[in-house]
Amino acid sequence: MAAGRASTWLITGASSGLGNSIALKALAAGHKVIGATRDVEKAKSLCPEFSAKGGIWLGLDPAQKDAYDQFSKYSQEYDVDVLVNSARYAIIGGIEDTSEDEVRDQMEVNFYGALRSVRGCLPTMRAKRSGHVVLLSSIAGFMASPGRGTYSASKFAIEAVHESLFLEVMTFGIKVLIVELGAFRTPFSRLITPAQYDSGFSDAYKRTVIDQTVTLYRNMTSLPDFVKGDPDKAALAIIEAVDDGYEYLRMPLGTDCVEMLEEKIERLRRDLEANRGIAKWTEMS
Ligand SMILES: NC(=O)c1ccc[n+]([C@@H]2O[C@H](COP(=O)([O-])OP(=O)(O)OC[C@H]3O[C@@H](n4cnc5c(N)ncnc54)[C@H](OP(=O)(O)O)[C@@H]3O)[C@@H](O)[C@H]2O)c1
Secondary structure (H helix, E strand, O other), X not given: OOOOOOOEEEEEOOOOHHHHHHHHHHHHOOOEEEEEEOOHHHHHHHOHHHHHOOOEEEEOOOOOOOHHHHHHHHHXXXXXXXXXXXXXXXXXXXXXXXXXXXXXXXXXXXXXXXXXXXXXXXXXXXXXXXXXXXXXXXXXXXXXXXXOHHHHHHHHHHHHHHHHHHHHHHXXXXXXXXXXXXXXXXXXXXXXXXXXXXXOOOHHHOOOHHHHHHHHHHOOOOOOOOOOEOHHHHHHHHHHHHHHOOOOOEEEEXXXXXXXXXXXXXXXXXXXXXXXXXXXHOOOO
Protein backbone atom coordinates (compact mmCIF):
# COMPACT_ATOMS: atom_id res chain seq x y z
CA MET A 1 0.00 0.00 0.00
CA ALA A 2 1.42 3.35 -0.96
CA ALA A 3 2.37 5.65 1.91
CA GLY A 4 -0.24 8.31 2.58
CA ARG A 5 -3.11 6.58 0.72
CA ALA A 6 -6.40 6.27 2.62
CA SER A 7 -7.23 2.62 3.10
CA THR A 8 -10.05 0.53 4.54
CA TRP A 9 -9.48 -1.07 7.92
CA LEU A 10 -11.55 -3.90 9.42
CA ILE A 11 -10.97 -4.19 13.15
CA THR A 12 -12.32 -6.90 15.45
CA GLY A 13 -12.79 -6.05 19.12
CA ALA A 14 -13.20 -2.42 18.05
CA SER A 15 -15.57 -1.48 20.86
CA SER A 16 -12.94 -1.55 23.58
CA GLY A 17 -9.28 -1.15 24.50
CA LEU A 18 -6.58 -1.30 21.84
CA GLY A 19 -9.04 -2.17 19.06
CA ASN A 20 -11.01 0.95 19.91
CA SER A 21 -7.87 3.13 20.03
CA ILE A 22 -6.75 1.84 16.63
CA ALA A 23 -10.25 2.41 15.21
CA LEU A 24 -10.38 6.04 16.36
CA LYS A 25 -6.79 6.85 15.41
CA ALA A 26 -7.18 5.25 11.97
CA LEU A 27 -10.30 7.37 11.37
CA ALA A 28 -8.35 10.45 12.48
CA ALA A 29 -5.59 9.51 10.01
CA GLY A 30 -8.17 9.62 7.20
CA HIS A 31 -8.82 5.91 6.79
CA LYS A 32 -12.20 4.24 6.40
CA VAL A 33 -12.81 2.01 9.43
CA ILE A 34 -15.20 -0.91 9.88
CA GLY A 35 -15.49 -1.95 13.52
CA ALA A 36 -16.62 -5.50 14.23
CA THR A 37 -18.43 -6.06 17.50
CA ARG A 38 -20.78 -8.67 18.91
CA ASP A 39 -23.26 -6.02 19.99
CA VAL A 40 -23.64 -2.95 17.80
CA GLU A 41 -26.04 -1.12 20.14
CA LYS A 42 -23.66 -1.59 23.08
CA ALA A 43 -20.69 -0.50 20.97
CA LYS A 44 -22.57 2.62 19.85
CA SER A 45 -23.29 3.62 23.41
CA LEU A 46 -19.74 2.77 24.59
CA CYS A 47 -18.12 4.79 21.81
CA PRO A 48 -20.47 7.29 20.12
CA GLU A 49 -17.38 9.05 18.74
CA PHE A 50 -16.74 6.18 16.33
CA SER A 51 -19.95 6.58 14.27
CA ALA A 52 -19.80 10.36 14.64
CA LYS A 53 -16.41 10.35 12.92
CA GLY A 54 -17.58 8.11 10.07
CA GLY A 55 -16.79 4.65 11.48
CA ILE A 56 -19.12 1.80 10.50
CA TRP A 57 -20.16 -0.77 13.10
CA LEU A 58 -20.62 -4.35 11.97
CA GLY A 59 -22.41 -6.94 14.09
CA LEU A 60 -20.08 -9.91 13.88
CA ASP A 61 -18.87 -12.45 16.42
CA PRO A 62 -15.59 -14.05 15.27
CA ALA A 63 -16.20 -16.95 17.66
CA GLN A 64 -19.25 -18.13 15.70
CA LYS A 65 -18.78 -20.82 13.07
CA ASP A 66 -20.43 -18.68 10.34
CA ALA A 67 -17.95 -15.84 10.95
CA TYR A 68 -15.77 -16.99 8.04
CA ASP A 69 -18.65 -16.39 5.59
CA GLN A 70 -19.32 -12.99 7.11
CA PHE A 71 -15.68 -11.92 6.93
CA SER A 72 -15.56 -13.08 3.28
CA LYS A 73 -18.72 -11.13 2.44
CA TYR A 74 -17.79 -7.93 4.26
CA SER A 75 -14.15 -7.88 3.18
CA GLN A 76 -15.35 -7.92 -0.44
CA GLU A 77 -18.20 -5.49 0.14
CA TYR A 78 -15.91 -2.94 1.83
CA ASP A 79 -12.80 -3.85 -0.16
CA VAL A 80 -10.74 -4.27 3.00
CA ASP A 81 -7.04 -3.35 2.89
CA VAL A 82 -6.07 -3.86 6.52
CA LEU A 83 -7.42 -6.50 8.90
CA VAL A 84 -6.68 -5.97 12.60
CA ASN A 85 -7.56 -8.73 15.04
CA SER A 86 -7.99 -7.41 18.55
CA ALA A 87 -10.95 -9.44 19.90
CA ARG A 88 -10.05 -11.75 22.71
CA TYR A 89 -10.66 -12.67 26.29
CA ALA A 90 -8.26 -14.35 28.71
CA ILE A 91 -8.51 -17.22 31.14
CA ILE A 92 -6.33 -16.80 34.19
CA GLY A 93 -6.00 -20.16 35.94
CA GLY A 94 -3.88 -23.25 36.41
CA ILE A 95 -3.59 -25.84 33.66
CA GLU A 96 -4.96 -28.58 35.93
CA ASP A 97 -7.83 -26.40 37.15
CA THR A 98 -9.03 -25.25 33.72
CA SER A 99 -11.63 -27.52 32.13
CA GLU A 100 -11.33 -28.77 28.57
CA ASP A 101 -14.51 -26.83 27.67
CA GLU A 102 -12.90 -23.64 28.98
CA VAL A 103 -9.81 -24.29 26.89
CA ARG A 104 -11.98 -24.89 23.79
CA ASP A 105 -13.96 -21.68 24.38
CA GLN A 106 -10.71 -19.75 24.71
CA MET A 107 -9.45 -21.21 21.42
CA GLU A 108 -12.77 -20.50 19.72
CA VAL A 109 -12.36 -16.75 20.28
CA ASN A 110 -8.60 -16.15 20.33
CA PHE A 111 -7.54 -18.75 17.77
CA TYR A 112 -10.44 -19.80 15.52
CA GLY A 113 -12.02 -16.33 15.62
CA ALA A 114 -8.84 -14.69 14.33
CA LEU A 115 -8.25 -17.54 11.85
CA ARG A 116 -11.76 -17.14 10.39
CA SER A 117 -11.23 -13.43 9.88
CA VAL A 118 -7.84 -13.94 8.21
CA ARG A 119 -9.08 -16.68 5.86
CA GLY A 120 -12.18 -14.62 5.09
CA CYS A 121 -10.24 -11.48 4.15
CA LEU A 122 -7.35 -13.04 2.20
CA PRO A 123 -9.21 -13.55 -1.13
CA THR A 124 -10.01 -9.82 -1.30
CA MET A 125 -6.38 -8.94 -0.55
CA ARG A 126 -5.00 -11.52 -2.98
CA ALA A 127 -7.24 -10.19 -5.76
CA LYS A 128 -5.69 -6.73 -5.46
CA ARG A 129 -2.23 -8.04 -4.59
CA SER A 130 -1.91 -5.92 -1.48
CA GLY A 131 -3.09 -5.83 2.11
CA HIS A 132 -2.06 -6.10 5.73
CA VAL A 133 -2.99 -8.75 8.28
CA VAL A 134 -2.30 -7.36 11.75
CA LEU A 135 -2.56 -9.57 14.83
CA LEU A 136 -2.65 -7.98 18.26
CA SER A 137 -0.83 -10.64 20.18
CA SER A 138 0.90 -10.54 23.51
CA ILE A 139 4.20 -11.30 25.07
CA ALA A 140 2.13 -14.21 26.42
CA GLY A 141 2.13 -15.47 22.83
CA PHE A 142 5.91 -15.79 22.97
CA MET A 143 6.63 -16.62 26.60
CA ALA A 144 4.22 -18.57 28.80
CA SER A 145 3.96 -17.90 32.51
CA PRO A 146 2.11 -19.64 35.35
CA GLY A 147 -1.67 -19.16 35.42
CA ARG A 148 -1.74 -18.00 31.81
CA GLY A 149 -1.07 -21.30 30.04
CA THR A 150 -4.45 -21.50 28.28
CA TYR A 151 -4.37 -17.87 27.13
CA SER A 152 -0.76 -18.33 26.02
CA ALA A 153 -1.67 -21.50 24.13
CA SER A 154 -4.27 -19.56 22.14
CA LYS A 155 -1.79 -16.77 21.39
CA PHE A 156 1.13 -19.11 20.56
CA ALA A 157 -1.17 -20.99 18.18
CA ILE A 158 -2.44 -17.92 16.36
CA GLU A 159 1.09 -16.49 16.19
CA ALA A 160 2.20 -19.73 14.48
CA VAL A 161 -0.52 -19.24 11.88
CA HIS A 162 0.66 -15.67 11.23
CA GLU A 163 4.32 -16.71 11.11
CA SER A 164 3.49 -19.22 8.36
CA LEU A 165 1.18 -16.78 6.64
CA PHE A 166 3.93 -14.15 6.53
CA LEU A 167 5.93 -16.52 4.29
CA GLU A 168 2.92 -17.78 2.34
CA VAL A 169 1.36 -14.50 1.23
CA MET A 170 4.34 -12.22 0.60
CA THR A 171 4.20 -13.49 -2.97
CA PHE A 172 0.76 -11.83 -3.26
CA GLY A 173 2.02 -8.50 -1.90
CA ILE A 174 0.26 -9.08 1.44
CA LYS A 175 2.10 -8.18 4.63
CA VAL A 176 1.69 -9.71 8.07
CA LEU A 177 2.39 -7.96 11.35
CA ILE A 178 2.34 -9.58 14.78
CA VAL A 179 2.17 -6.91 17.49
CA GLU A 180 3.69 -8.25 20.71
CA LEU A 181 2.13 -6.23 23.50
CA GLY A 182 3.26 -5.79 27.06
CA ALA A 183 0.71 -4.58 29.62
CA PHE A 184 -1.47 -1.75 28.31
CA ARG A 185 -4.01 0.36 30.14
CA THR A 186 -7.22 -1.04 28.65
CA PRO A 187 -10.45 -1.95 30.50
CA PHE A 188 -8.91 -5.40 31.23
CA SER A 189 -12.46 -6.53 31.94
CA ARG A 190 -12.35 -9.77 30.06
CA LEU A 191 -10.33 -11.93 32.40
CA ILE A 192 -12.06 -15.03 33.69
CA THR A 193 -10.92 -17.75 36.08
CA PRO A 194 -11.80 -21.48 36.13
CA ALA A 195 -15.53 -21.73 36.85
CA GLN A 196 -15.53 -24.92 38.88
CA TYR A 197 -13.74 -23.30 41.85
CA ASP A 198 -15.18 -20.43 43.90
CA SER A 199 -11.70 -19.05 44.46
CA GLY A 200 -10.62 -19.70 40.86
CA PHE A 201 -8.20 -22.48 41.89
CA SER A 202 -8.37 -25.90 43.54
CA ASP A 203 -7.22 -26.64 47.10
CA ALA A 204 -4.11 -28.37 45.77
CA TYR A 205 -2.88 -25.03 44.37
CA LYS A 206 -3.47 -22.99 47.53
CA ARG A 207 -0.39 -20.93 48.45
CA THR A 208 1.25 -21.67 45.10
CA VAL A 209 2.01 -19.34 42.23
CA ILE A 210 -1.46 -20.18 40.80
CA ASP A 211 -3.17 -18.96 44.00
CA GLN A 212 -1.08 -15.75 43.84
CA THR A 213 -1.75 -15.10 40.15
CA VAL A 214 -5.50 -15.85 40.20
CA THR A 215 -6.04 -13.90 43.44
CA LEU A 216 -4.10 -10.93 42.09
CA TYR A 217 -6.33 -10.73 39.00
CA ARG A 218 -9.58 -11.39 40.88
CA ASN A 219 -8.87 -8.69 43.46
CA MET A 220 -7.83 -6.14 40.90
CA THR A 221 -10.16 -3.17 41.18
CA SER A 222 -8.00 -0.82 39.18
CA LEU A 223 -5.02 -1.23 36.92
CA PRO A 224 -1.77 -1.76 38.86
CA ASP A 225 1.08 0.74 38.42
CA PHE A 226 3.20 -1.75 36.48
CA VAL A 227 0.70 -1.50 33.61
CA LYS A 228 2.37 1.33 31.74
CA GLY A 229 1.30 0.95 28.10
CA ASP A 230 -0.71 3.75 26.49
CA PRO A 231 -3.21 2.21 24.00
CA ASP A 232 -3.36 5.41 21.95
CA LYS A 233 0.42 5.40 21.46
CA ALA A 234 0.30 1.71 20.49
CA ALA A 235 -2.43 2.56 17.98
CA LEU A 236 -0.33 5.36 16.47
CA ALA A 237 2.73 3.09 16.20
CA ILE A 238 0.72 0.38 14.41
CA ILE A 239 -0.98 2.82 12.02
CA GLU A 240 2.34 4.47 11.20
CA ALA A 241 3.92 1.08 10.48
CA VAL A 242 1.09 0.08 8.15
CA ASP A 243 0.97 3.46 6.41
CA ASP A 244 4.71 3.94 6.03
CA GLY A 245 5.89 0.34 5.64
CA TYR A 246 7.79 -2.16 7.81
CA GLU A 247 10.28 -4.91 7.10
CA TYR A 248 9.75 -7.22 10.07
CA LEU A 249 7.19 -9.70 11.35
CA ARG A 250 7.06 -8.90 15.07
CA MET A 251 6.64 -5.46 16.59
CA PRO A 252 7.21 -5.44 20.37
CA LEU A 253 5.45 -2.60 22.24
CA GLY A 254 6.19 -1.72 25.86
CA THR A 255 9.44 -1.96 27.81
CA ASP A 256 8.05 -4.91 29.78
CA CYS A 257 7.50 -6.74 26.49
CA VAL A 258 11.05 -6.01 25.31
CA GLU A 259 12.51 -7.29 28.60
CA MET A 260 10.48 -10.50 28.49
CA LEU A 261 11.38 -11.10 24.84
CA GLU A 262 15.04 -10.75 25.77
CA GLU A 263 14.59 -13.16 28.68
CA LYS A 264 12.95 -15.75 26.41
CA ILE A 265 15.64 -15.36 23.74
CA GLU A 266 18.30 -15.83 26.46
CA ARG A 267 16.53 -18.97 27.77
CA LEU A 268 16.37 -20.39 24.24
CA ARG A 269 20.06 -19.62 23.76
CA ARG A 270 20.96 -21.40 27.04
CA ASP A 271 18.96 -24.50 26.00
CA LEU A 272 20.57 -24.43 22.57
CA GLU A 273 24.12 -24.20 23.93
CA ALA A 274 23.43 -26.94 26.51
CA ASN A 275 22.34 -29.31 23.74
CA ARG A 276 24.36 -28.30 20.70
CA GLY A 277 26.67 -31.33 21.04
CA ILE A 278 23.90 -33.87 21.59
CA ALA A 279 21.92 -32.43 18.71
CA LYS A 280 24.82 -33.19 16.36
CA TRP A 281 25.45 -36.60 17.94
CA THR A 282 21.89 -37.79 17.08
CA GLU A 283 22.65 -37.53 13.36
CA MET A 284 23.54 -40.69 11.39
CA SER A 285 27.31 -40.89 11.13
N1 LIG B 1 -4.41 -4.84 27.33
C1 LIG B 1 -3.26 -5.44 27.45
O1 LIG B 1 -2.48 -5.23 28.38
C2 LIG B 1 -2.86 -6.45 26.42
C3 LIG B 1 -1.65 -7.12 26.63
C4 LIG B 1 -1.24 -8.05 25.70
C5 LIG B 1 -2.01 -8.28 24.58
N2 LIG B 1 -3.18 -7.62 24.40
C6 LIG B 1 -3.96 -7.96 23.21
O2 LIG B 1 -4.53 -6.81 22.63
C7 LIG B 1 -5.82 -7.11 22.15
C8 LIG B 1 -6.81 -6.13 22.73
O3 LIG B 1 -6.78 -6.22 24.14
P1 LIG B 1 -7.57 -5.18 25.04
O4 LIG B 1 -7.05 -5.30 26.41
O5 LIG B 1 -7.56 -3.90 24.35
O6 LIG B 1 -9.00 -5.85 24.97
P2 LIG B 1 -10.40 -5.50 25.63
O7 LIG B 1 -10.50 -4.06 26.01
O8 LIG B 1 -10.66 -6.51 26.67
O9 LIG B 1 -11.34 -5.73 24.35
C9 LIG B 1 -11.40 -6.97 23.78
C10 LIG B 1 -12.42 -7.01 22.67
O10 LIG B 1 -12.62 -8.38 22.37
C11 LIG B 1 -13.99 -8.65 22.12
N3 LIG B 1 -14.34 -9.87 22.85
C12 LIG B 1 -14.24 -10.11 24.17
N4 LIG B 1 -14.71 -11.32 24.47
C13 LIG B 1 -15.11 -11.88 23.32
C14 LIG B 1 -15.72 -13.12 22.99
N5 LIG B 1 -16.00 -14.02 23.92
N6 LIG B 1 -16.00 -13.34 21.72
C15 LIG B 1 -15.73 -12.44 20.76
N7 LIG B 1 -15.18 -11.22 21.03
C16 LIG B 1 -14.88 -10.96 22.29
C17 LIG B 1 -14.78 -7.47 22.67
O11 LIG B 1 -15.57 -6.99 21.60
P3 LIG B 1 -17.16 -6.88 21.60
O12 LIG B 1 -17.66 -7.03 23.00
O13 LIG B 1 -17.38 -5.53 21.05
O14 LIG B 1 -17.60 -7.97 20.68
C18 LIG B 1 -13.75 -6.42 23.04
O15 LIG B 1 -13.91 -5.27 22.26
C19 LIG B 1 -6.12 -8.56 22.50
O16 LIG B 1 -5.94 -9.40 21.42
C20 LIG B 1 -5.12 -8.87 23.58
O17 LIG B 1 -4.72 -10.22 23.60
C21 LIG B 1 -3.63 -6.73 25.30
